[in-house]
Amino acid sequence: MEVFWKAIAEGTRLLAHGDPYTYGIIALSLRVSGISLLIASAIGIPAGYLIGSRRFRGRSLVTAVVNTGMGLPPVVVGLVVYMLVSRSGPLSQAWTSWLGGIMPRILYTVPAMILAQVIISLPLVVGVTLAAVGSVPMDLRLQARSLGASGWHEAALTIKEARRGVMAAVAAGFGGIISEVGAVSMVGGNIEGSTRVMTTAIVLETNKGNFGKALALGFILIGIAFLIMNGMTWLQQSGGRYER
């Protein structure tokens, strides 16, 4: 038990003393996961709306693919992204020829980490959004249309009606990436000052036998996740007085 108290004390000390190393990896973690989540939400919420609100051939198949994607192992995503962006990767040749011979050098950089995290979080955002949108009665959209709503108005109203579910989708996406280590370590390389984030730092400290520091970083990560999720929950619940 003592090791936990020591870890909490160490974590508090690192934060209180403004340890540049700790703050650096916290900032990078938030930057990578934040940008990834923004991209995944910008693509995933509209995609979830379209899949959840429209009836089209192959909808069940698309839904099944999305649901499967929700369980994608981050390490597999990391592997695929590695194969795509590595110069020696088996998928990079096709990719390079498609881009007209230009090979973006993004392996072991933040963009590669963001790409991997977008791939991990996108199915989570799409899957939960489409379930939330699907629970809004079709006739409610018909009601909006009957009052003069255009397709955009209808989409905005549906997402507003499914707001709690959509916020849960964003939270699920965030939860899926802030804590993952497999993909960011494979495509980021855990380079200090460049691509090291909270999770890869914890793995490194553990490998070095610094369990106390690893645990301290773990507590800081949990604390940050708690604060962000709490904010999201507040947003999700706000306006509840206008609901049943």
Next chain:
Amino acid sequence: MSDSPPRPSGMPVISAKGIIVRYHRRTVLDVPDFDLRDGETHAVLGPSGSGKSTLMRVVGLLERPTEGSVSLDGVAVDVGDRRARLSMAAVFQNPYLFKGTVEQNVAYGLALRRVPADERDDCVARALDRVGLAGTQRESALRLSGGEAQRVALARALVLEPRILLLDEPLSYLDPLIKRRLVGDFSEILAAEGVTALYVTHDQDEAMVVADRVSIMREGRIVRSGDVDEVMGVPTSEWVADFIGMDGSLCGRITTAKEGIAEIAIEGLLVYACTDLQPGADVLVGIRPEDVTLFRTADGIPASSARNQLHMRVDTIEHMGSTERVSLVTNGLRLAASVSRASARELGLERGVEVIALFKATAVRVAPAHGVPAGV
């Protein structure tokens, strides 16, 4: 919010021609011709699954028919024609209020029409006042009672001052007390606003209160259409008669006519009716159950202004809540009478009892037999 010029009353505002709707190859709607005239309330009446809501969605440009066309003021319009849709507003069976305040709900359509916020507030206040919910702007829309929610839904549509108001069974979820109160309110509001309305319902009493014209639907087709008194008074088929609560359709021929009173021969009996139709005309005759008074033959009949007195026999008695629906028969002619439970008990009505059915000539609805389509 419509900026269309005023139209002469009675002209078709919306016309639907050759409408067919199929779901998975099954035809659910087949209406060759339907129109909604300026300023009228047109009720579409029919049992569940008869296609009346589908017809409303097609006419209201909320659903594209498999075949056929809809025109607004003579111009072909489609589901994608938002300008045409902006001249309409709908109230559905379920009020479908959006999350938010009453004010946000009522102002929804105004915001879509880019009405300035201060003007919106005034419009919302007036609309809520009109439906008896003044001062409820800040309340949560989803915490209202069923009746209040339906009033908000009506306010949300009326505030737009639509040229065409579509009402799809707006009262069917409500309990009888609120329903009775609201149906009167709806009727008053529709008359006062002078709005053209399509009112879909399965309740004939509701249709009779609110409508100027009625169309009766069965299995996706309109089987009877016309003025509300004529349609609800003169059934053209056994099915229509049964649906509107009458005992079969009566066919007869006018034998004589004098001073506006015609003598109609039906199944060897003579019935008197007020009509301008001439002798020799084949007619359909309807007598509503609530217009028939019963006497026991042994009691003798007091002097009465009712011209029709038919000796009949009670065939069946059906309990209808506070009233009894007594089915009468004589010489193959069938007639229904509606009497209170107390009266039925006092008269000792039961199967086989002989009675005299009394009804006024003015209570007999007559229509030319060739002027109405054969019912399905």
